[in-house]
Every structure is written in structure tokens, then in C-alpha cells.
Amino acid sequence: MVYRTRRYLWQSCIAILFVVMLSACGQSAPGSAQQQEADTGNESAAANVGEKAGTRVYTDALGREVTIPAHPERVLTTQYLPEMLAIGMKPAGAATHLLTGFASIKDQIGGIEDIGAANALDLEKALALEPDLIIANEYNKDQLDQLNKIAPTVVVQWEGQDAFEHFKAVADVLGQSDKADEWIQNFDKRAEDVRAELSAYVDDKETFGVVVIGGYEKGQLRVYGSGNVGYTLFDALKFPMTDMVKQEWEKGNHEAGVSISMEKLPEYASADRLFVVKFDNDPDFVKEVDDSSLWRNLPAVKNGKVYVVDDGLWFSYDVMSLKAQLEDAIRLLSK
Numbered sequence: 001m002v003y004r005t006r007r008y009l010w011q012s013c014i015a016i017l018f019v020v021m022l023s024a025c026g027q028s029a030p031g032s033a034q035q036q037e038a039d040t041g042n043e044s045a046a047a048n049v050g051e052k053a054g055t056r057v058y059t060d061a062l063g064r065e066v067t068i069p070a071h072p073e074r075v076l077t078t079q080y081l082p083e084m085l086a087i088g089m090k091p092a093g094a095a096t097h098l099l100t101g102f103a104s105i106k107d108q109i110g111g112i113e114d115i116g117a118a119n120a121l122d123l124e125k126a127l128a129l130e131p132d133l134i135i136a137n138e139y140n141k142d143q144l145d146q147l148n149k150i151a152p153t154v155v156v157q158w159e160g161q162d163a164f165e166h167f168k169a170v171a172d173v174l175g176q177s178d179k180a181d182e183w184i185q186n187f188d189k190r191a192e193d194v195r196a197e198l199s200a201y202v203d204d205k206e207t208f209g210v211v212v213i214g215g216y217e218k219g220q221l222r223v224y225g226s227g228n229v230g231y232t233l234f235d236a237l238k239f240p241m242t243d244m245v246k247q248e249w250e251k252g253n254h255e256a257g258v259s260i261s262m263e264k265l266p267e268y269a270s271a272d273r274l275f276v277v278k279f280d281n282d283p284d285f286v287k288e289v290d291d292s293s294l295w296r297n298l299p300a301v302k303n304g305k306v307y308v309v310d311d312g313l314w315f316s317y318d319v320m321s322l323k324a325q326l327e328d329a330i331r332l333l334s335k
Contacts (some may be wrong), residue, residue: 060171061138061157068152070175072133075125076151078118079137079158084168087179092129095121103312104324120145126150135173152320163231165320187323191236195327199238201334202273208239209271209300212257212315213286214279221289222257223268225249227275228317229257232325242271248297263293274331276302277311307332 027029037130054070064197073090081098085108095118113129116122119139127150134153136144156169162248164184166233175192210224210233224230225245233239241249244267248258260268278286289295300306309332315326 004030007215010267018081029221030268058154060154062141062167064154066154067153068154068173068225069132072174074129075174076129076132076141077135078113078121078157080166080170081109082111082137082316082320083167085137086167086183086319087171087174087176089174089176092131093126101312102318102321103310104316104321122146123147123150133173135170141153151332162227163317163319165324170245187236190323190326193332195237197330198333202239206239206272207242207270208233209242209245209269209274210267210277211265211274212277212279213289214282215254215277218282219285220259220282221262221265222259225254227255229275231317232322232329233275234315236322236326237329239273241290242268244268244270262289262292262294265292265298269298269300271300272303273305274298274307275314275332276306276308277315278308279311 022187043200055067056070057115058068059065061279070240075084075089077091077098078095079089081100082102082105083092085105091115092109093115094109096116096335097113097118099112099114108135113125115129121140121143123146126147131151131246134147134151134306136153136155137158138151138155139158141155142157146151154172154173156166161169161218167184168177168180170176174253211228212220212224212229214220215222225241225244226234230241245258248254248268258268295301308329313321313328
């Protein structure tokens, strides 16, 4: 009797356990749905954290996908200082040449730390500045591994891009595209106003030319069309160039100007007005040009319409320099 009672109790326990197991199995599907909801909630929470942290993935000029701050605050740059200042952002640090070579921004660089030569950055100083973003160009590609250890680093293409393309690309990296668009609209409006103002001083049939003496090599003489030093004259202010320069420039591939011999001056520098850049790295050649009869017999020279301009302003190809060149053109041509 005791044995039968114990066996009955044992069978009852097994039956109860089996029912509990069935019940648990029956609830497994709803439980999975609840788990999925919980997982989804966790993913949403993670996404919200990412949004609050303010990051985004940016594909740079080298095709690299880099996670960068949506609103960077402490930026270092190896090339694009004027572009940053144009949208009201002062970087924490910049390469040496950016702090010494731009006449248009020399009164705006206070407080920006020098991080060394663009191709040999002072990495220790860069690290000490605690940047949250570094903006470089393709010439820094060999340093990217080192720079990425300091802060997310993006490459903005320099070669083959004009000043406004540089500007818009940098503004995009900084999340300030709207400001860049507004700046460009204001620049275009100012160029129209300057053209109208100068119409009282410049005959619309007068041709303009750009001559650069000295520069990259010894004994170098160049003329420019609408690129670089000629942009303000020929693109912004729409002054006509001579047919000879126009024909040569339209052939393309003249980013560094059209190199000419001194004997070609009467052909390529025959404009009614000449803007001239004289680099001081080759003073003997500058004097040789100035003293030559070929130079002295040019129409602009004979008529006193030669304007020797500041190379730190007119040979800088960025939006801040172009803006300042408009004002300098008024100063030079309204006399």
C-alpha cells in the first residue's frame, strides 16, 4: 500500500512537471516576439545615442568612409584655412604656410596654432590640441594612418578643383553647406556691384592681361587667363582678355599659367591694361624684364596702365582672396 501510494505520488509529480513544460513551450512564441521588441528597442536606443553623439559617415576624396562629428568643434587643417574662415569657423591648428601666405586673412588668424609644415606635421602638437576632426588633402595620404590615430581625418581633393569647389567641399565636411551657398551668393552679388562701379573708369572695349614674373623657376615668365590669378579679372569682373591669350588658354592644362619667353611679350602681353605679379625670389630677372625694350614698348606700359599687385593677395586662389581682390580692383582701377 505504501509502495502504491509512493508510486502514485511519483506519477503525479511527473504529470505536473510535464504540464509545466508544455505550458512553457506554449509561451515560447510570444516570448520571442517580446524579445524581438526588446532587441529593437535596444537598437533604437543605440541609434539615439549615435544621434546625440552627433556623428555621420563621410566618404572622402580617396573613397574612404570615415565616421566624423556632425558638428566638429576643434578642427586641424593642412590646406583649407581660408575656406573655414569664410564660413565663420576658426580651426584649432593649421599648417605653417596657411598662417603666413594669405594677405586676405592675416587679421583673422590670431589664436590658431601652427602645426608645422603640411607634408611633415608636428604630430605631437597636433595630438596635444585634442582635435575632433582633421581636414587634409591628397598630398597627405602617406600620413593618414598617423593622423587617424589623433582624430578622424578626411581628404578633400585639391588638384583639378577650383576655389569654389574647394570651399563647398570643406563646408560639406563641416556640416555648413548652407553657409557656403549663402557666401557664394553674396560674392556673386558683390562682383556685379563692382563691375557696375568700375564701368565709370574702364571702357568696355579695353582688354586686360595678367603677367607673372618669377615664381617657380629662375627666369620664369607667365601669362594667365581665367584661372588662378586671373579669375577675378576675367570671371568675376568679366573683363575681356586678348585674342592671343584667350586662344592659348582655351587649349587647357594651364593651371600654372602659360610660360613664355621674353620675346613673346608683344604677342601675349599686348592688353590695354596689365596686372603684374613680381616675385622677389628672382630679382635679377625681374629687373631684366623691367629694363627690356620689349617690356617698355608694351601698350599698357607706355600708357601707364600697369598695376603691380601684392602676390600674397592676387596669387592666392581661395574664396577669401577672391573676395579681397574685388576690393583691391576698385582701389587700383578707380584712380
